[in-house]
Amino acid sequence: MHIEKDLVAAMATPLVLGILADGESYGYAIAKRVRELSDGKLEWTDGMLYPLLHRLERQGYVSATWGTASSGRRRKHYALSDAGHRALAEHRRQWAVADSVLGRVWGPPSLRLAVTGSPVNEGAGA
């Protein structure tokens, strides 16, 4: 399944905030976690993570510290701030609304399954 670029972009912020809510982390580990969580379904370029992390840092949602990895290389660690927790909660509320609106349009899960199999839905699965 391919997920559209815009949708991935919209998910990126809450996704990264959510991963950091589990504890502080660094770029590569976050990217790896995203890949695990999405089973590779999200088309995600790792490099884009860094400008995003920098934006979250500027907005005060995450704080960053430079440390040294076990390999001896310098590594930047990111941790969620209080403002970040609040932003994450806000994102969750918004996604819950989006989810419930779409759910109402598409009907309860049993109906949705029926629709998926019908020709009415053609095109949406492309």
Add this chain to the structure above:
Amino acid sequence: MTTTELDSDIARWRGYLERRTTIAPDDVAEMEDHLREQIGELSEGGLSESEAFLVAITRLGSVDEISREFAREHTERMWKQLALTPAASPEEGGRRRGELGVVLALAVGSAAAVKAGFLLLGETRLALTMGLLIAPFLGAYFAWKRRVGLRPIVICAAILVVAAVILSAYPFPNPTDTAVLSVIHAPIVLWLVIGVMYVGGAWRSARRRMDFIRFTGEFIVYYALLALGGGVLVGLTVGSFNAVGIDLENVIVDWVLPIAMPGAALIAAWLVEAKQNVVENIAPVLTRVFTPLTILMLLALLGAYVTVHGGPADSERTLLIVMDLILVLVLGLVLYAISARSPAAPAGLIDWLQLVLVVAALVVDVLMLVAMLTRIAEFGTSPNKIAALGVNLVLLVNLAGSAWLSLAFLRGRRTPQALESWQTNYLPVYGIWAAAVVIALPPIFGFA
């Protein structure tokens, strides 16, 4: 592939990233760590090092795209290169090459306008309209460079026309106080009009406004350098011609000054556009040097003020004017510091010093307000007092907001971003106040 081969591959990739002005060395280090860890993991999974390198680099994404994304996030870095995409397109390159020609043409146009002003206008009128003889050309440069849309251009042109009508039609009998106030305040309005062109018409964008503040700081540095160099050159020329018995003073006053002043303005603007990387390193240095020095000066001044005058009531008029200038200087330093600050840097000594500076300036400002209100209560109003009072109020609100937000940042409650938005949102206030002084004060006080 051996490890050294891998290292040289990574070094090449790093060099490729480092050439992008929008990606800072720290960011490169961060991504290199990512790349190496990814390669390590892929190698453990059975790939050869060269295969792992290719897969890792593909997953990281195209350097162009990453660089563009960094540019979007760090406009303060993008500001260095201005064009989002590398200047590979031939059209863009042609524009660059043609740029110096456009700048020189506009400089000549502005010089001709100023020279005509020198010939046709009286001294007072010339001083009033001097900005109008330069600002349209600077604005036109940015309108051309940023390909500004028609609407902002029309609005800005309309403002210039209104300013021209007011500044040339108000019947000042001679250099009265209100005329001098207009001379001081009109350039502020004109500068903001240039700013609208500078930001490409996107004057609502806080980040573009910040770019304009940066531009202003760098422009002042470049203009001062050009003026200094020009002054030395003129001095040497006059001196050497004097030595052989030729007096050049009239040539200098009649020709060199009217041509050099507007010419230097356009060249300075062009230099800031073209050479941002060079001077950008000066702004933080200037801030670091002058913040503590200005604090010392303000404290000394406060001490002298209280001991010598025994209170603000009998303050001299000149002292009040000088103090106003000092407050403007402090505001300039604060803006400089903000523009030079790396958004992600943690709070440091310089941020504390800046808070001390702002608080000291606030104390000075309040003392002056008291002094001025006392003078107004005692002697009645005058154009100078109203103008000074207004400047003080405008600065007081700004400094109070800055102090509050600096403190909140130092205590970890707010990001430096909040202070930045406060300053960028405040920009129009200066314009509105300056416009009010130019438009309303002269008629109210009968052009006295």
